[in-house]
Amino acid sequence: MRVSFQHIGNMWVGLKAVADRIGFDMVVPPITSQRTLALGARYSPEMVCLPFKLTLGNMIESLELGADTLITIGQYGPCRFGYYHRVQEVILRDLGYEFELLKQSSGMLRMIRYFTGGASLREIFLAFRFGLAKLKALDDVERLVHKVRAVEQVKGSASQVFRDATRAIDEAKNYRAIKQAKLLHLQKLRDIPTISSVNPLKIGVVGEFFVVVDPFANMDVEIELGKLGVQVERPQSVLEWLDFNPFTLLLGLREKERSFKAAKPYLSRYIGGDGLQTVGEKVLHAKDWDGLVHIEPFGCLPEIMARNIMPSTVEQLPVLNLMFDEHTGRAGVINRLEAFVDMIKRKQKSHLDMRV
């Protein structure tokens, strides 16, 4: 049995660690590329959203590498994401691939036990803890990367360190190695020469989870913002999504629950996907962010609802909306980001002038 999965941001680092620990055969699909997108888009229904196309592309590429068992994470809910795997299964079978599809709906634990080849609960728990530790280390590095990108003297240095860090953390064999890799790269980031005189703008990147955490899908929005001297704040991450820590959940400490609460006056119910969180983040961070870049795949149901509701909030915050699908051009995205950042700067300047 050769197990494979679909890419969601940097989740592969964690899953690979799980496979290494337990010792079952896992095919990591090639990092999402233009080819993945082209393959996915060719066989997808025309009106479906971008994550469907990308994950279908991932599935095809891992089947090409000899995978015979695919893990999907579809469940139930109002968003299309949970329904993906049923259509993807039909499409792949029509293409002639033979494979087994594991669905989360048959029970998360049973699914994990199946694809790990009947590993014991203790083994599974320890392996997943190890995987999460890697994701945690990556998140810690990435948070500093966002800060450094805004002020680095040579653009691209922080991104280079982040790439190295990803590789080092991925290769780490034990907790100590993870910690060392993390500390080493945090130090490297601090050593990057910075422009000290500027006080960078703080812009939040929120929206549909998949596109937010996948740099290919969002055309490196964070890097482009960094080039413009903006410090990116990104509350959503794979780690946050996988975090089932009962304490943070119960106490409502997670960013997600806090944003749900903040959204209450404007949208009091869960509408699927991340629509509710998007509205909430705007309200929650109206004071401490200078702007918000709202990203979503074209045609995303919950985010369209969020986009309709957001302008009516009392809390004001400039919002730029970016939609992504296979026809999105990088130049168009960069152009709009530049204009958005210019607008915020001009607005803040005119406020200062008025005060004087």
Add this chain to the structure above:
Amino acid sequence: MNIGIPRALLYYQYFPMWKTFFEGLGGEIVISPPTTKDIIASGASRVVADTCLPVKVFLGHVLSLIGKCDYIFIPTIRSLKSKIYNCSKFLGLPEMTRAVITDCPPILDVTIDMNKGMRNIYRAIDKLGRCFTRNTSDIKRASLDAWQVHLDYRRLMYQQSFIPPRAMETIAGLDDAGGSSSGTETSYGSPASTEPAIALIGHPYLLYDEYLNHRLIHRLEKAGNRVLTPEMLTSEELESASVKLAGTTYWTYGEEVVGAGEHYLREGADGIIGVLTFGCGPDSLMMEMVRRRASKLKTTPFMSIVLEEHTAETGIITRLEAFLDMINRRKRDGR
């Protein structure tokens, strides 16, 4: 108290029920006029461009009710079966309406969520009734009457093969004439007839909004076809067919597409037309399931019509004519 009901989205499924309920509690019903170009334009002007057409139409209807009623009834149907949810657009409908139409009359909102159990639903209905009266037994009576009317309405459709507008007329007629089953006893529901049967699959707010779908049913009937719709099947038939094609239903109103599609692909229809709107999330996947099944079975021809604001009538007519020609040729050749 005047209660405005927009002639859009869930209207076609539940209007007789809502009417009985509100009138039983002493309210008066105001329905928005049938969809027009202006209604769509006014609704579309309030929301972002890629909002789906049915929601734009809905908002247009809400706008047309402003000044004509004291309240507007916008229910939230979250879930009708455990773990099966409705599409995002339905879940946030009252809140979105409030956000984009600031001069909207107060919204009467009831949340139906089967995941929280029947008691929760009873409580929600009771709360809705309390806007009219404090008398609990009145509310109970009105809701039981309403449910009975809904069952009658559904029965008219799956037993006598009435399409919803005709079933609504009949129910209203029963009300006035005191029980005589007068009305339009036409050829519907006589499967022995030789004319081709064309099944329409899709959501009621597309199939029965004549302006939106460019009088599709009328055109089909005029061309000598018998029209079948998802409402003419019992919910058991819909559910079992739906499970056969795509496993348990995923969206609350998914059976109208997947269930009806699978059922009519197997029996009863000479051709199937899937009607959907551009940008509809659930339909983008469910129609694909039906389309792929149709191309695999190769028993019943399938065509889909995608509607949006810019859909031209001529385009639809041309495609419809070609499709019907093909069906007639197949029928003549005895295939």
